[in-house]
Amino acid sequence: MGLQHVLLWSVPKIVILGPPASGKTTIAMWLCKHLNSNLLTMENMTTTEYSYLAKQAKSHYQKFKTVPSILLVRLIQERLKNEDCIRRGWILDGIPETREQALMIQTLGITPRHVIVLSGPDTVLIERNVGKRIDPQTGEIYHTTFDWPPEAEVQDRLMMPEGISELETAQKLLEYHRNIVRILPAYPKILKVISCDQPCVDVFYQALTYVQTNHRSNAPFTPRVLLCGPVGSGKSLQAALLAQKYGLVNVCCGKLLKGAAADKSTLGELIQPFFEKDMAVPDSIILKVLTHRLKEQDCVQRGWVLHGFPRDLDQAHLLDSLGHKPNRVFFLNVPFDSVIERLTLRRTDPVTGERYHLMYKPPPTIEIQARLLQNPKDAEDQVKLKMDLFYRSAAELEEFYAYAITINADQDPYTVFEYIESGIINPLPKKIF
Structure with missing residues (x-):
């Protein structure tokens, strides 16, 4: 029983945040595969019809491309009670999006062990976003300039996601910057900011190194x-x-x-x-x-x-x-x-x-x-x-x-x-x- 308790305590409980095109979904997917954990995104939680809450969220998401905070947080709470999340942990991709969501999640006792925030210049992020393409079969994300798949069959089925024009990206970045400065204080002791303006593999290994560390006590120290x-x-x-x-x-x-x-x-x-x-x-x-x-x-x-x-x-x-x-x-x-x-x-x-x-x-x-x-x-x-x-x-x-x-x-x-x-x-x- 002692060993099982240790294993459950050490399962991943990770939040990955970042602006559009910072690569947070890619990093989240790679961490998920490496740690054999569960990836939780707005899309996969609202499109998997395993509960009444999920159906409600899916209906709202299809109409408005967003989910009310209280419904989203309840959906996360329900998902985290599933056996796979209890045994193998979870990685939240891009959630919370607002301070309100962060506080609601904390109020329900959902506490990540590691929070990663990706950061990069807006000009780089806009360039990245405009060239983004997605594989509808695997969910993998590619780029017309930086990461084009070699396989012709994969190339042929790639699709351009909605809402990635330069103007739309700039508007999303503005909204993200307004929100993230209010979210960060919610995670003062478990936060790591990583520059995404470097090769994706380097970002991944910095993220992996961080999530595999245990935190010190919160005793005062001399900086x-x-x-x-x-x-x-x-x-x-x-x-x-x-x-x-x-x-x-x-x-x-x-x-x-x-x-x-x-x-x-x-x-x-x-x-x-x-x-x-x-x-x-x-x-x-x-x-x-x-x-x-x-x-x-x-x-x-x-x-x-x-x-x-x-x-x-x-x-x-x-x-x-x-x-x-x-x-x-x-x-x-x-x-x-x-x-x-x-x-x-x-x-x-x-x-x-x-x-x-x-x-x-x-x-x-x-x-x-x-x-x-x-x-x-x-x-x-x-x-x-x-x-x-x-x-x-x-x-x-x-x-x-x-x-x-x-x-x-x-x-x-x-x-x-x-x-x-x-x-x-x-x-x-x-x-x-």
Whole structure:
């Protein structure tokens, strides 16, 4: 009986959410096959006539392409009482769609163990959706550009789903964004955000790794947060927001080194020549400055958010060996074109010191615009060089920090912050510690 109880406790109870064309149905189907579990979708619950509730839901869905929340939640409750769901668990695809549904599901005692939220740029999602095709026999989803089936017989029977035009997709995305920010707080301790703007297999393995972990206890912990990402990905802003809201110490490696160089200490005298010659400061010196800061009482007591270091695998190993292990790691992903747009259009007014952006915050007058200057570091060739250096080491860093959370940072900074927050609240697997 004890073994049976353990087996039932460990069965999958998973919710997968994401915007249109994020691939959530594909990931849900793959997880279902891999875990030998039950896939629950709006379609298969309303088209399988195994109960009066299902017939009601089917009738409503056929007329309005939606099901009233209270009917949908009762249908889920009834389905989860079936023997197959009790023994093999379940994966809910795209449900809940609203905060109302999330709260109704919780009220009935239906509690997922893992919630996965797929995230990606709207432009990518619209392109994906327009090319989507479905196999009516198997339910498998294909794409005219990215995933066309090799078999001619499969190609011939593929159908274009309804409601996937560019305008319809954009409207659905708008509605999704409005809803998801209100759903996320319902799952603060069991949530993982995964970027869907990467190969589907990579998304699947990140999802699989996550759903096969057991959560830690909810005991309080001191956050030690590491933000990784290319230049222009918003690390400084996110670190400032985290420091402001949670009282963490904002540790920017670049500012630390500048501060050390300015205070004329022994370490500062070592750093100054590298600054004057515009050369990289050696890792051994950086780590001395960084270790000194992270050992100070405020960092130990309140926790810290670090950015600007480590930049490669060797630095990550060194940081780890000195006992400064982050317990939350986030990779902020931003497309190359977006970084170029963010940085190369920045300007400074040499008279007032005011900062502008030619697209997002243009100068108010032609006179001011005429005197604006660009920081040499924001020149396109310099930005490209820094991005290239980051991405050379990014894959190794992601492998080193195996439980890092990848976030699409090419969106409103406060939306990015909400995803980071959910990742900080969400407990990590025991083996991390």
